Amino acid sequence: MSDEYEHKLEAKSDYTTDASTVGASDIDSVPEAEVADQELYHSHSWWTTYVFSQDAKYIGVQYALTAIGTGLLGLVLSWLMRIQLAFPGLGWLEPAAYYQFVTMHGMIMVIYLLTALFLGGFGNLLIPLMCGSRDMAFPYVNMLSYWAFVVAVLVLLASFFVPGGPTGAGWTLYPPQAITAGTPGSDWGIILMLVSLILFVAGFTMGGLNYIITVLQLRARGMTLMRMPLTIWGIFTATVLALLAFPALLVGCLMMTLDSMLGTSFFMPAMVSLGEKLSYDGGSPILFQHLFWFFGHPEVYIVALPAFGIVSDLLSVHARKNIFGYRMMVWAIVGIGALSFFVWAHHMYVSGMNPWFGFFFATTTLIIAVPTAIKVYNWIITLWRGNIQLSLPMLFSLAFIVTFLNGGLTGLFLGNVTVDVPLSDTYFVVAHFHMVMGIAPILVVFGAIYHWYPLITGRMLNETLGKIHFWITFVGSYAIYFPMHYQGFVGVPRRYFEIYESPYIETSTLLLNQFITIAALIVGAAQLLFLYNIIVSARLGKKSEKNPWKACSLEWQTPQMPPEHGNWGKETPKVYRWAYDFSVPGAKEDYIPQNVPPSEVTGAKVEKT
Amino acid sequence: MPVAVAIVFLLITVGSVVFHFWSPWWWPEVASNWGGMDDTIILTFWMTGFVFVVICLFISYCVWKFAYKKDKRAEYKPEDKKLEFRLTWITTLGVAALLAPGLVVWNNYVTVPDNAYKMEVFAYQWGWKYRLPGDDGILGKTDIKYISDENPFGLILEDPNGRDDRLVDGDELHLLIDRPVKFELRTIDVLHNFYVPQFRGKMDMVPGIITYYWITPTKTGDFEVLCAEYCGSGHYAMRGRVIVDKEQDYKKWEAKQITFEKMLAQNKNVKNLQLAKSTK
Numbered sequence: 001m002s003d004e005y006e007h008k009l010e011a012k013s014d015y016t017t018d019a020s021t022v023g024a025s026d027i028d029s030v031p032e033a034e035v036a037d038q039e040l041y042h043s044h045s046w047w048t049t050y051v052f053s054q055d056a057k058y059i060g061v062q063y064a065l066t067a068i069g070t071g072l073l074g075l076v077l078s079w080l081m082r083i084q085l086a087f088p089g090l091g092w093l094e095p096a097a098y099y100q101f102v103t104m105h106g107m108i109m110v111i112y113l114l115t116a117l118f119l120g121g122f123g124n125l126l127i128p129l130m131c132g133s134r135d136m137a138f139p140y141v142n143m144l145s146y147w148a149f150v151v152a153v154l155v156l157l158a159s160f161f162v163p164g165g166p167t168g169a170g171w172t173l174y175p176p177q178a179i180t181a182g183t184p185g186s187d188w189g190i191i192l193m194l195v196s197l198i199l200f201v202a203g204f205t206m207g208g209l210n211y212i213i214t215v216l217q218l219r220a221r222g223m224t225l226m227r228m229p230l231t232i233w234g235i236f237t238a239t240v241l242a243l244l245a246f247p248a249l250l251v252g253c254l255m256m257t258l259d260s261m262l263g264t265s266f267f268m269p270a271m272v273s274l275g276e277k278l279s280y281d282g283g284s285p286i287l288f289q290h291l292f293w294f295f296g297h298p299e300v301y302i303v304a305l306p307a308f309g310i311v312s313d314l315l316s317v318h319a320r321k322n323i324f325g326y327r328m329m330v331w332a333i334v335g336i337g338a339l340s341f342f343v344w345a346h347h348m349y350v351s352g353m354n355p356w357f358g359f360f361f362a363t364t365t366l367i368i369a370v371p372t373a374i375k376v377y378n379w380i381i382t383l384w385r386g387n388i389q390l391s392l393p394m395l396f397s398l399a400f401i402v403t404f405l406n407g408g409l410t411g412l413f414l415g416n417v418t419v420d421v422p423l424s425d426t427y428f429v430v431a432h433f434h435m436v437m438g439i440a441p442i443l444v445v446f447g448a449i450y451h452w453y454p455l456i457t458g459r460m461l462n463e464t465l466g467k468i469h470f471w472i473t474f475v476g477s478y479a480i481y482f483p484m485h486y487q488g489f490v491g492v493p494r495r496y497f498e499i500y501e502s503p504y505i506e507t508s509t510l511l512l513n514q515f516i517t518i519a520a521l522i523v524g525a526a527q528l529l530f531l532y533n534i535i536v537s538a539r540l541g542k543k544s545e546k547n548p549w550k551a552c553s554l555e556w557q558t559p560q561m562p563p564e565h566g567n568w569g570k571e572t573p574k575v576y577r578w579a580y581d582f583s584v585p586g587a588k589e590d591y592i593p594q595n596v597p598p599s600e601v602t603g604a605k606v607e608k609t
Numbered sequence: 610m611p612v613a614v615a616i617v618f619l620l621i622t623v624g625s626v627v628f629h630f631w632s633p634w635w636w637p638e639v640a641s642n643w644g645g646m647d648d649t650i651i652l653t654f655w656m657t658g659f660v661f662v663v664i665c666l667f668i669s670y671c672v673w674k675f676a677y678k679k680d681k682r683a684e685y686k687p688e689d690k691k692l693e694f695r696l697t698w699i700t701t702l703g704v705a706a707l708l709a710p711g712l713v714v715w716n717n718y719v720t721v722p723d724n725a726y727k728m729e730v731f732a733y734q735w736g737w738k739y740r741l742p743g744d745d746g747i748l749g750k751t752d753i754k755y756i757s758d759e760n761p762f763g764l765i766l767e768d769p770n771g772r773d774d775r776l777v778d779g780d781e782l783h784l785l786i787d788r789p790v791k792f793e794l795r796t797i798d799v800l801h802n803f804y805v806p807q808f809r810g811k812m813d814m815v816p817g818i819i820t821y822y823w824i825t826p827t828k829t830g831d832f833e834v835l836c837a838e839y840c841g842s843g844h845y846a847m848r849g850r851v852i853v854d855k856e857q858d859y860k861k862w863e864a865k866q867i868t869f870e871k872m873l874a875q876n877k878n879v880k881n882l883q884l885a886k887s888t889k
Contacts, residue, residue: 099839169839174800176799177839182734270816270817271816286815286818320683324686324688326687351815356719359716363708366708369704370700374693374697377693377696378693380664383675387678387682388676390610390611390614395614398614398618405661409661412707416711418645418718419653421646421811422646422650425802425811425838426837491835495839503831504807505637507633507635580687583685
């Protein structure tokens with residue numbers, strides 16, 4: 001495929017070499033549109049404009065606000081858990097409540113916050129704008145996708161109010177305990193959780209098909225795949241992963257619902273639960289784990305790949321330098337995506353599956369470290385000899401590299417099957433995955449919001465508040481999770497309602513727990529500053545100029561800012577280059593937007609893209 | 610501003626290293642033959658730690674050195690095939706160097722030596738029991754159907770190998786030092802995991818199948834057992850004790866554990882007694 005791409009490049013890029021001998025019309029030629037311009041739905045009433053909107057930008061904001069709202073609940077739950085761990089004497093929580101909060105916190109953060117925010121939120125906002133299209137391919141289905149998500153969230157929240165409360169099965173929902181009496185919420189709570197997940201997957205599928213088809217079919221003229229911003233590559237690949245991975249979760253949920261409600265035995269062997277023989281027989285609990293992690297591991301990359309893409313763009317724009325090794329970055333994203341389907345059982349090294357699988361999955365897991373490392377190298381090489389503006393998006397991106405690097409390297413511990421044996425199910429694991437798929441992507445989310453906020457509202461966020469928010473969030477969350485790894489070395493198991501002063505613990509972990517909890521409370525509180533900033537700046541923020549960061553990608557080149565319905569006015573843009581022509585020698589400005597024709601920048605010594 | 614930011618990033622890097630070397634939180638000394646796991650962790654620490662420090666220092670340097678200046682232009686260099694190629698290969702070699710020793714240790718972990726003493730660890734919500742093979746060295750077969758108050762382990766009555774099995778009905782297990790032991794892990798309800806931090810080993814227990822792992826205890830002492838797979842509200846309280854003994858103490862303890870046969874006889878006596886009482 002890359003050969004074909006090179007070939008096309010040759011054919012199209014003659015014009016960049018010697019502009020003077022060729023007429024402007026030739027060097028600016030872009031292939032004709034293959035399909036007619038999109039017919040858009042125009043809303044007529046208040047309801048169809050502000051509630052049941054079919055405009056992807058608006059749906060993106062709806063998705064993001066719903067996800068962030070749900071995420072705030074997840075944050076509060078984590079506070080309650082942390083207070084229990086640090087000050088067990090207070091007796092605020094019963095064990096059952098603790099486990100319910102652990103479960104809801106995990107599921108909310110992974111699915112209802114991060115997945116929904118990156119794909120539903122940023123996907124909807126950025127795909128049409130960055131690809132130069134007027135909207136998603138199927139705006140009506142897109143609207144349904146959002147409302148299915150809302151219903152999924154409501155069903156999830158409803159589980160707090162049913163008899164027995166929400167499920168306390170842990171976010172992995174492992175049977176048999178998820179549906180047997182020893183676990184809180186094993187009657188109603190778990191069913192609502194499963195139904196909510198099923199709704200989420202249904203809703204996501206509608207959105208996901210939209211994202212993929214829009215990227216493949218509705219790109220502007222001249223926007224070849226290899227000119228797309230990495231943000232789009234990340235979101236696109238993550239969506240493909242999600243469409244392949246979520247079905248495994250879906251069937252797992254359906255089967256467990258049947259086990260629970262109809263007494264089938266997909267995952268349930270013969271067992272004696274709290275002294276009572278149950279009627280199940282012959283099912284396999286490990287089958288569920290395979291289904292769950294066949295979804296669950298790609299899920300990590302469903303969150304990570306959009307973050308990878310977005311951070312690449314933020315680094316490039318704010319370092320005023322092209323992203324280093326663009327093609328390698330694209331193939332790394334695609335490669336990581338493909339490999340992510342062959343590593344799932346590294347979550348199951350000590351699950352009781354055939355131990356010989358360990359050799360295969362340790363090898364594939366460590367192979368995936370290679371393209372991931374390449375991405376890190378390319379990010380930092382992008383900084384090299386850049387012209388680095390320490391704006392908020394840049395600060396968050398730098399913080400992302402540090403936390404992601406830290407979390408990625410501890411992944412090399414856990415992926416290496418031998419090392420995983422003593423560390424699995426300890427706080428080392430908790431620290432690892434929070435660092436790598438909690439903090440790191442969230443830092444990108446913040447960077448992205450500071451970056452694209454003017455595009456949505458036409459105003460800038462307050463810089464001072466933003467800086468305070470940044471330093472507390474970055475340093476604070478590092479202080480939470482870095483020491484937590486060492487609790488794992490001590491051997492403190494995760495999912496313990498309380499860990500007494502056990503004889504094997506040589507140095508008290510209570511002190512460390514208290515430190516971590518205080519840091520967590522501070523970091524959590526700092527998010528209020530961020531919320532305040534977002535709410536107040538929408539009205540009172542400094543007015544943003546057009547393209548405030550001087551970026552090259554298309555979303556900043558709309559005729560109006562914020563872009564209107566249909567994005568592009570009369571005609572959709574033509575694209576002449578990739579999204580990273582920063583600091584091109586010979587060009588007047590230090591950036592050349594994607595839609596600037598070569599005839600306008602004849603002196604610039606651009607490399608072919 | 611750029612200097613300050615660079616310094617903070619530098620401090621975070623240095624702080625991480627300092628914390629690593631001076632942290633009082635570290636693993637309890639290994640008390641089994643799995644010191645190799647610790648060695649692999651140490652190796653991984655050195656390699657990944659090196660990468661972490663180098664990359665973080667690089668970032669700090671770039672932030673300071675290439676800070677924004679209005680009249681300055683960044684370098685324009687989209688690709689560098691040679692550099693990318695080199696970095697890819699160095700990374701691949703590094704990763705292979707981590708993986709290879711790991712796989713060797715794993716191979717030992719999943720290959721149980723023939724002379725290992727086979728015993729059963731029995732988990733339930735929320736506690737531990739143990740079953741020793743008796744003089745014949747063979748554990749009797751079990752079935753969940755047979756579990757009852759009289760037969761708490763669910764031994765199959767017809768299996769003669771089970772008659773002399775010794776049942777440890779309590780959460781304290783004794784092990785003999787320097788004798789390899791294979792834990793045959795069994796649960797009757799949900800997932801559990803038999804974990805002693807000093808032994809390093811771990812494996813989930815799954816209802817319906819028998820899982821296993823093996824260790825050789827290398828130190829006498831009193832250790833805590835923790836359940837390491839979430840098993841419901843009582844998970845955190847599912848603890849037990851393992852005591853590693855020298856031969857003499859071990860023999861004494863073993864002799865005190867009741868055999869299945871004796872237990873059945875006792876049950877019968879109790880029943881007869883009750884019968885006799887009720888007919889009076």
